[in-house]
Structure formats: structure tokens, C-alpha cells
Amino acid sequence: MRSADIRQQFIRFFEDRGHRFVPSSPVVPHDDPTLMFANAGMNQFKDVFLGTGRRDYARAANSQKCIRVSGKHNDLEQVGRDTYHHTFFEMLGNWSFGDYFKAEAIEWAWELLTGVWGLPGERLYATVFGGDASDGLEPDEDAERFWQELTPIGADHVRRFGRKDNFWEMGETGPCGPCSEIHIDLGPERCDRRGQPGHACGVNGGCARFIELWNLVFIQFNRDAEGGLHELPAKHVDTGMGFERLVALLQDKKSNYDTDVFAPLIERIVELTGQRYSGQLNSDVDDAFRVVADHARMLTFSITDGALPSNEGRGYVLRRLLRRAAMFGRLHLRQRQPFIHRLVATIADSMGGAFPELTGSASRVAEVIRDEELSFGRTLDRGIVEYETAKKWAIAEAKDIAKVEGRTRPKACIDGRRIWNLYQTYGFPADLTRLMAERDGLDCDMEGFEAEREKAREKARAEHKAKAEAVLTFHGTLPDTDDSPKYAGWLAQARVLGWVRGNRLVAKGRLEGGEEVGLVLDRTCFYSEQGGQVGDAGEIVSPTGTYDVDDTRRLGEGVLHLGHVGDGYLEVGQEVQLSVDPRRDDTRRNHTATHLVHWALREVLGEHVTQRGSLVDPLRLRFDFDHPKPLTAEEIELLERKVNERIYADLPVRTQVLDTAEARKLPGVRAFFGEKYGERVRVVEIGDGFSREFCGGTHLARTGQAGFFKIVSEESVAKGVRRITAVTGPGAVEYVQRTHQRLRFAASLLRVPDDEVGVRLEAIVEELKKLRQGVGRGMTPDLKSKRDELLRSAEKVNDVTVVVGELPTAPVPQLRECIDWFRDQAAPAAVFIAARQNDQVTLLAGVTHHLMEYGVSANLWVKHVAPLVGGSGGGKADLAQAGGKNPAGVTSALDEARKWIRDRLVR
Structure with missing residues (x-):
């Protein structure tokens, strides 16, 4: 059965039952700012479900073009690595707008699957909503009953599942309802988790034996901003079935890429590249075939529908996927010249019957893709050189860590700043860097990359603001x-x-x-x-x-x-x-937490605490209050504990609008800043009313949504006024993780358990005091004079003091004291010194820890220069030493030392 016939049979089946065929909307939404791309069949009917739009029909069916590359539906990393994830796909669907409901949807789905397409009923399973106590929802016994009364499915093939699997919501607010999924058992040989401890095949069991075919959503509730559910006056049906998966099933193929949906495209890639496609998993070549085929479809459809590659929004997604496909083509299909644009005509030929817009746009789309390929090709070679440098630094840093910590060398990891530089300067999307790193056996610091990207976004937002x-x-x-x-x-x-x-x-x-x-x-x-x-x-x-x-x-x-x-x-x-912007959720978390902070401060410090100001944004909350002295560590811990106890209690947050005079009579209510209030005010109340404040801001429905609260600083802003800055939710977790990472790093350097870091640091501080008191003792006047002269002549490179020069002959301990002195006097600093004695040369390099964080290593520096004096050596990332037997090479060595450090500091 051809895929075109399957698509048409679906549409005709529902047309025969009174449905209007509605052509697919473009994958680039022109009337829905919440979507980057159309990602479900219901997108074009969202206004009907929201009650803001109407249609002149009550039943509809179509095959919708969909793209999923971001958000919760982001499966990009799996595309190519398996046989069924796609960035572009079709979604078959049928809808009822206040017309038929559960009985018809269930009966027709069974009829189409078993009667028209001949799927064996004994291999089909249906899931229904099993209820949810937190929302006060009973199990969907109607759907369960209809499955058993209207179809011959066995009672043991109808399974109840919870909210995660069988309750659909458009968003945090709006239309929602239970759903019923249809799954098929492909047989025990299709399980891809055999032998894994604890695994048992089953519906929603997490293996490839049971797959979901069709989801029937019954939209019967509306969730309000407070989280409550209300019955809708008109109930709707919204169903969706993945076309490519269905075709693979009906054509008896184990892979979507083996069906006639993809076959012409795979054959064209074989023709263009001369490579062979065998359909294997865990094969670089076969993975590349699947990536290129998938991404070429996504690019062709999205550009046809009006998107263009760029550096922002959906344009960036296109550019990222094109470059990802080009990178797979270069690495594994040996394609150094543009070739992806030559796939557009094949896609238009094979898909143009269902989507005629492809045919008329093919030449334009191919030209856009070709221009992008050429542009990326020009930067790719330069970027690969930069990547190789980043790789070398990562490997060297791993070696240094092993030496510092005295353990087996950890897996090398490319620094997030370097990943960002590859993206910002050379147009390398981070996943391309990660792809190359995986090939080379390296990890990538993606958290560091995201931090750098967020800094850039904040800067751009500030400039616009x-x-x-x-x-x-x-x-x-x-x-x-x-x-x-x-x-x-x-x-x-x-x-x-x-x-x-x-x-x-x-x-x-x-x-x-x-x-x-x-x-x-x-x-x-x-x-x-x-x-x-x-x-x-x-x-x-x-x-x-x-x-x-x-x-x-x-x-x-x-x-x-x-x-x-x-x-x-x-x-x-x-x-x-x-x-x-969805970041308002973060603002809501911080605002509700601000009210909890105000309450907790009065509990811990006393009733004299009065709010003097506040700032609530997505990143943090800041609260200014009257208090005559700094808070103690114990007081801060108690504050955190009290706020988190109220968060963990998951208390309701309620709002009401009252006459101002009436509102002022509420027990414990607080108004602030000498603000002028109108005749009516909005009151925000938490729990049993322990916190009541006049407030017009946006808040959570329950305190538990704040997740976690952490104070990051406490300081003075004026005489008698203190300021607390804090974070909540994911921001608080990230702060604690970063703090703990720093603690672990310090503990590893000090070679003590985490809880002994403080004691060890105190001892080191005392040792340093004693050492510094003795610095310079025994130094000759000539050595001191030359040392001072080198510092005066030091150059600045990107705000880093660079000291490179020769010192008079001296014992190595005194030369090391000079390195420490330079670093203390001029941090951040990079120091490289040479000293001769007869036919021997001593080289020492030292950098401050600030530079180590950016990948500058004294160990690599001295190793690079030492051969010029006929020597070798090494050390740690912050201090290294080498010896040589060619004093005549000192001048060349110092010149090379300057060049080496400049190259790294100007990047």
C-alpha cells in the first residue's frame, strides 16, 4: 500500500462521515505568536478551542505538516540515531467542534484501523485516563465503557494510566481534557531493552515493542489562572496520528526511513554521494543518511512556507539544521561541496501531490539552501581549525587536572566559553561542536555555553530597553x-x-x-x-x-x-x-516568594521590619527592609528554612479585589511604600492568611510552584536599611549546584573532604602569611632590581598583565618567589621568566587562577617554549618549570613565549 493511498484513505474515511477536509496550514504560523512552527494538527483550530474563533463546519480532517525542533517536543539529538524521530512529519487528524464526542471518536478509530487497514485487533491496546486526586478528577469511565461496548477489544487490553500519559493540556491555562491512546504490540522481537534489569514489555513500558499509533483527546475542561478546572459548555474532539509511523506499520517496515515516504530521498543521496545506505543503527554513515534526509525535508517545507535562514528565531533553527546536515555530510558522507540543495527537487516530486505548494517553489528553495551551504562552507574550514585548538586545550586541561588531583585523567571537556566562541564567531551551532567532540571522545560544557548565551541575550535586551x-x-x-x-x-x-x-x-x-x-x-x-x-x-x-x-x-x-x-x-x-515571554513564570515564582520573605523576616527579626522597596524579575528577587544591623548566618538560615517550609507545604495563593476601606480591616494585611490606593485594591493572601498584602502583581496558584528558595546575598543599602537578594525554582537549584561545584573543586585541590575545606584554608592562609614575610630574604640586589624593572615594563593584553623576560642567575626557589610576587602585584597576570647559569637555562611560567578558568595553562606554555633552549619540562596549570642546555636560544624562547600568550589572550 503506497503512502499516498494511506493518506487519502484516512481523509476519505472521515469525509464519508461528514468531515470537511481542511488543507494543512503552513508550518510557519502567521497568526499564532506562541508557536515557532506548527507542531500539531490542532494548531490551526486553537482559536475554536479557546472560544475566540468559529468555523462554518463542526467536523474536520486533514494531514498537517508539523515541525518539532524546540521546547518539550525537542527530539533533535535522536534524529538519525534511531529510525522514527523526525524534525518534520505529518500528523493525520480528525476534529469535532462541539459535535460528536467520545463514542464516535473511539468507534471510528477502531473501524479505520481494523476494518479499512486490516490491523489485527488482538494486537491493539487502548489507554484511558485513570483519574487524578489533586484535580478532583474521576477515571474516564465513559471512554473505558465505550471501548468495551462499541469495539471487540478485550477488557484486558483497555488500560488506565495517570495524568502524565492520559490527560492533555494546551498550556498552563486553557482547554484540556482526558485522552485515550491506541497502541499496537509489534511482537517480543521488537523490544530494544531485552536483558535490562527490571524491564518488562508493556504499554507505556519504554521499549519499541509497544508503540502509540493514535491519540484521541477529549477536550471537556478549561483550566483557569488559579489552576481550577471547569466544564466547557461545548465539548470537542482532537485526534492525532503520526503518518510516517503508520506507513511503516502498514508497509511492514521496521524503519520509517525504509518506507516509500523516504525511499526516493535516500536513493538520491546514494546517487549524489556514492555512499551505500544499509539501514543500520550505530553506523556513522547510515546515521548521516537519516539526518540529511530528515533535515532536507524540514528545510524544504519550512522555506516553502515562508521561513528563511537567519540568526534569530525560527531562522536560526533553519540555519542550525542546515549546518548540522552539512556537517554530517562532510564528516561521514565525504561531501565537501554543497549537495543538500540538490535534494529539493526529489522532495517536491515525491510530496508535491499532497502538498502542491512544493512544486512551484522548488527552484527558489534550492537556491536559498545552496547559498546557505556555500556561506557555511566558507566558515567551516576556519571553524574546524578553531575547534582543533579547543580540543587541544580540553585534552591539556584534563591532563593538568589529573596531575593536580593525583588521579586518573578525567574525560576531556571543551569549555563552554570556547563552544560559545565557535558559535558566535564561526557560526558553529553548539550541537555541531558536540557532534565533533563525540567523534573525538570529548565532553562539552553545555551549561557553560548556555550561561554565555544568556549573558549575550541579557546584553541585547538591555540595549533594546x-x-x-x-x-x-x-x-x-x-x-x-x-x-x-x-x-x-x-x-x-x-x-x-x-x-x-x-x-x-x-x-x-x-x-x-x-x-x-x-x-x-x-x-x-x-x-x-x-x-x-x-x-x-x-x-x-x-x-x-x-x-x-x-x-x-x-x-x-x-x-x-x-x-x-x-x-x-x-x-x-x-x-x-x-x-x-514564558519567563513570566519565573517572575511569578519570585514575587510570591517575596511575600513569604516579608512574612519570615517579621517572624525572625521582629515586628519592626517594614518593607522599604523590592525588585522582582525573572532572575531574582530583591527585598529592602528596616533593620539596624547585618543578619547573622543563623538568622539567614532560619529565614531560608521558614520560607522553604511554606513552599513545601504547597499552600494556596488567593487573590481578591475589595473596597480599600474593607481591605484595610483584614487581619494582618499590609500596604507599602506610602502608595496611593484607589477605591478598590487587590489583596494577595497565602495559606490561612498568615501573609496578606495589597499587591497588583502576578503570582503563583500555590506556593509549591516556587520549588525552592535560596538567599544569595545580604547587604546594607543605607543606614538602617538592609537588602536581601534571593533566587527561586530552577535558578535556586542552579545557584546551589554552582556553589557545590566550587566547593568540590576547592576540596579536590586541597585534597580534603568537603567539610574540611574551611579548616584547611585557614591553615593555608597562615602559611602564606609566613611565606610572604620571608619573600625577598636572601635575594641579591641585582635580582630585586631586575624583578622590579620587568614589572614596570610589563604589557597589558586584554586587561591581563604579561611579564616576559630574563632574570639574573638565582636559585630556583627564589625564581619561584619572583613568580608569586609578580602574580600578587599585578593580577590577573601571566609570567614567563628565564635565567642562565653557564651552559644551563631555567624557564618558569606562572598564571593566575583567573586565566586558568579561560584555558591558559602554564604547563602548556613552558612545554611549548622549552625546546627552543634544548630542554623539556612541565608542571601544573598555574606554575610550571623547564630546564635546557642551550643558553643561546633564550632570546628566541622569550619571543616565542610572548607570541604564545598573546595569541591566547586576544581570542
Whole structure:
């Protein structure tokens, strides 16, 4: 059975049952700012489920083009390594909008699978929702009953599973409901976990024997911002079935890549590369075939639908995948010239019948891909040279660690800063660096890379925000903005009323790309900066362009969305889609924790504690309060314990809007900063009311969502005013992990258990004091004089003091004292000295720990230079020594030492 026939049979089956065939929407969504790519069949019907849109039909069916390359559906690393993960795929689906429900969906699914396609019913299993006490939901007995009454499936083939597997939600708020999945047993020979301890084959058992075919979602609830569930007045059905997996099953293929969906493409790659595809797993060549085939499809469909490679957003995803495919082609298919663009025509020929838009765009798409391949090829060679340097540093650092810690050499790891430099300078996506590192048996510091990337993002956001601040000089009156949706969720629709540019409100015309303004809308779900909480960031999408929001401010009754046009343009009067950056979740965590901190401070320090200010953003919370002296370590620990106890108790956080006079009568309620309140105020209450505050900010539904709380600093900001800075959730966990990593590193260097680091450091400090008191004793005046002269003539390279020169003959301990003296006097410093005595040469190199963190090693430095004086040597990353027998080579050696360190410091 051909794949084209399978697709058509699905559509015709549901057309015969009153469904409208709805063509696939583009993979590049033009009306949903929450999506980078269409990733499910229901995307184009989301407005119906949300109640903001309507259709002139109640039943629909289609095959939707989908791309999944980011977020929770990101399986990119598995693409090519197995036979069924894809970045681009088709999703067969049928929908009911307030029409039929569970009975029909279940009966028709069984009829199509067994009656039309002939799948053996005894190999099929159905799962249903088993209930969830936390939401007060009973098991889905209706779906369970319909399976047993309307199909011949055995009772033991209908299984109950929990919320993780059988409850579908569009997001943290909005439509949701139980689902019923259909699985098939492919036989015990298909298990890929045989022999693993504790494994038992079964539905949702985690092996390849049982696979999910079809998911039937029954949308019958709406989850509000407080986490509560409410029955929907109209119930919907949303089903999805992976096309490529279905075709493999019906064509009796073990791999999706062996079906006629991929066969023409695989054959074309064989023709272009001269390589042979055998369909094996754990084969570099076969993995490369699958990666190139998959990525070529994704690129062809996405560029056809309007995406283009770039350095931002979805454009970056395209560029990243193209470069990933090109890298696999070069490493394993021996392709040094562009070849991926030559696959576009094959894809258009094989898929154009179902998606005719491919045929007319093939030449344009091929040209775009070819240009990208050429561009990447020009930088790839330079990048590979830089990668090889990074690899050498990683290997050398692993050797140094082994020497310092006196243990077996650890696996070499490429530093996150170098991975970032490869990406930033040479266009190497991090996964390409990781791919090359895996080939070479190295690890990659991906946490360090992400930290560097976040620094760059923060810098860019700050620059945009600084430019946008100029619009706040506006002193006129803005149109009113209804911002009540800010408490309801992250999405909203609005109309453009105008924008503020400089000191002028523009209420007509077009806003062109790149302009920095303050956008004014009739309504918004963005929170505007107030009460210590920063304004939201996010994206606004119009039919003609996008607007990136960097900050949100209120002026009078109007709200300014500060930012810039990203793509295209906006016009006054346009309807736009609003999407708040998901980092608001982090802000909510920090804001609720701020209320807990205020309560805990009064518990620990006393009732005199009064809030003097606060700042709440996605990264941290900052709380200023009255207190006459620094907090002790014990007080800080007690504060943390009290806040975390309330977090772990998972207490409800409730809000209510009351008349101000009535609100002030609530027990223990607190108002701050001498703020002026209107006739009505919003009160945020936690648990049984132990914390009650006037607050207009966004908060969690329950304290448990904060996860974990950790104070990172306590300091004075004014006489009698202290400041606490803290982190929550993932940020708090990351802070503790980083702190513990530093402790472990210190313990390994000191060769003591973690809990003895403090004692050992105290002893070392005392030893250093004694040593420094003796530095210089016994040195000749000539040595001291030359030492001082070298420091005065030292050069600065990227803020690092570089001392390279020759000292008079002296005992090695005195030369080492000179190294220590230079490092103490001029940190951060890199020092390289030579001393001659008769026909012998001594070389010493030393660097401060700051430079070691950036991969500069004294050990490698001295090893590189020593051959020029006919010698060899080595040492540790911070101090190394070599000896030689060619005094005539000292001048050349010092020149090479300067060149070596400059090359590393200017990168």
C-alpha cells in the first residue's frame, strides 16, 4: 500500500462521515505568536478551542505538516540515531467542534484501523485516563465503557494510566481534557531493552515493542489562572496520528526511513554521494543518511512556507539544521561541496501531490539552501581549525587536572566559553561542536555555553530597553488600555491604537521594521512595571509583521509596550496577537516568594521590619527592609528554612479585589511604600492568611510552584536599611549546584573532604602569611632590581598583565618567589621568566587562577617554549618549570613565549 493511498484513505474515511477536509496550514504560523512552527494538527483550530474563533463546519480532517525542533517536543539529538524521530512529519487528524464526542471518536478509530487497514485487533491496546486526586478528577469511565461496548477489544487490553500519559493540556491555562491512546504490540522481537534489569514489555513500558499509533483527546475542561478546572459548555474532539509511523506499520517496515515516504530521498543521496545506505543503527554513515534526509525535508517545507535562514528565531533553527546536515555530510558522507540543495527537487516530486505548494517553489528553495551551504562552507574550514585548538586545550586541561588531583585523567571537556566562541564567531551551532567532540571522545560544557548565551541575550535586551526608555519622555495623554487580561494568561488579541516616538503620539500610519517605540494597544495581557515587579517582555504579531516587546510600562491609564519592530511592519488599526515571554513564570515564582520573605523576616527579626522597596524579575528577587544591623548566618538560615517550609507545604495563593476601606480591616494585611490606593485594591493572601498584602502583581496558584528558595546575598543599602537578594525554582537549584561545584573543586585541590575545606584554608592562609614575610630574604640586589624593572615594563593584553623576560642567575626557589610576587602585584597576570647559569637555562611560567578558568595553562606554555633552549619540562596549570642546555636560544624562547600568550589572550 503506497503512502499516498494511506493518506487519502484516512481523509476519505472521515469525509464519508461528514468531515470537511481542511488543507494543512503552513508550518510557519502567521497568526499564532506562541508557536515557532506548527507542531500539531490542532494548531490551526486553537482559536475554536479557546472560544475566540468559529468555523462554518463542526467536523474536520486533514494531514498537517508539523515541525518539532524546540521546547518539550525537542527530539533533535535522536534524529538519525534511531529510525522514527523526525524534525518534520505529518500528523493525520480528525476534529469535532462541539459535535460528536467520545463514542464516535473511539468507534471510528477502531473501524479505520481494523476494518479499512486490516490491523489485527488482538494486537491493539487502548489507554484511558485513570483519574487524578489533586484535580478532583474521576477515571474516564465513559471512554473505558465505550471501548468495551462499541469495539471487540478485550477488557484486558483497555488500560488506565495517570495524568502524565492520559490527560492533555494546551498550556498552563486553557482547554484540556482526558485522552485515550491506541497502541499496537509489534511482537517480543521488537523490544530494544531485552536483558535490562527490571524491564518488562508493556504499554507505556519504554521499549519499541509497544508503540502509540493514535491519540484521541477529549477536550471537556478549561483550566483557569488559579489552576481550577471547569466544564466547557461545548465539548470537542482532537485526534492525532503520526503518518510516517503508520506507513511503516502498514508497509511492514521496521524503519520509517525504509518506507516509500523516504525511499526516493535516500536513493538520491546514494546517487549524489556514492555512499551505500544499509539501514543500520550505530553506523556513522547510515546515521548521516537519516539526518540529511530528515533535515532536507524540514528545510524544504519550512522555506516553502515562508521561513528563511537567519540568526534569530525560527531562522536560526533553519540555519542550525542546515549546518548540522552539512556537517554530517562532510564528516561521514565525504561531501565537501554543497549537495543538500540538490535534494529539493526529489522532495517536491515525491510530496508535491499532497502538498502542491512544493512544486512551484522548488527552484527558489534550492537556491536559498545552496547559498546557505556555500556561506557555511566558507566558515567551516576556519571553524574546524578553531575547534582543533579547543580540543587541544580540553585534552591539556584534563591532563593538568589529573596531575593536580593525583588521579586518573578525567574525560576531556571543551569549555563552554570556547563552544560559545565557535558559535558566535564561526557560526558553529553548539550541537555541531558536540557532534565533533563525540567523534573525538570529548565532553562539552553545555551549561557553560548556555550561561554565555544568556549573558549575550541579557546584553541585547538591555540595549533594546535603553533605546526604548527614550519614549518615556512623553508627557501627553495615552488612550486607555484594558490590561485585565494580564491575570488571565499569556495570550490575548488586541488592536493597534498607535505608538509613542520621542515625545509624540502617532495615531495613524505604518510602523516600519527596526524602529524603537512604545506601542499602544486597546487591551493587553502584558504586565506593566509597578509595585517592584518588572514589566513583561514578549512578542506581538500582526498580519504584516512582528513586534518584540522588551519592557512594559504604564503611563496614566495607558500601557506602553517598549520595543522594536522585528520583521515586516505594523499599522494603526491592525488586529494583533499578543504572547508574553514564558519567563513570566519565573517572575511569578519570585514575587510570591517575596511575600513569604516579608512574612519570615517579621517572624525572625521582629515586628519592626517594614518593607522599604523590592525588585522582582525573572532572575531574582530583591527585598529592602528596616533593620539596624547585618543578619547573622543563623538568622539567614532560619529565614531560608521558614520560607522553604511554606513552599513545601504547597499552600494556596488567593487573590481578591475589595473596597480599600474593607481591605484595610483584614487581619494582618499590609500596604507599602506610602502608595496611593484607589477605591478598590487587590489583596494577595497565602495559606490561612498568615501573609496578606495589597499587591497588583502576578503570582503563583500555590506556593509549591516556587520549588525552592535560596538567599544569595545580604547587604546594607543605607543606614538602617538592609537588602536581601534571593533566587527561586530552577535558578535556586542552579545557584546551589554552582556553589557545590566550587566547593568540590576547592576540596579536590586541597585534597580534603568537603567539610574540611574551611579548616584547611585557614591553615593555608597562615602559611602564606609566613611565606610572604620571608619573600625577598636572601635575594641579591641585582635580582630585586631586575624583578622590579620587568614589572614596570610589563604589557597589558586584554586587561591581563604579561611579564616576559630574563632574570639574573638565582636559585630556583627564589625564581619561584619572583613568580608569586609578580602574580600578587599585578593580577590577573601571566609570567614567563628565564635565567642562565653557564651552559644551563631555567624557564618558569606562572598564571593566575583567573586565566586558568579561560584555558591558559602554564604547563602548556613552558612545554611549548622549552625546546627552543634544548630542554623539556612541565608542571601544573598555574606554575610550571623547564630546564635546557642551550643558553643561546633564550632570546628566541622569550619571543616565542610572548607570541604564545598573546595569541591566547586576544581570542
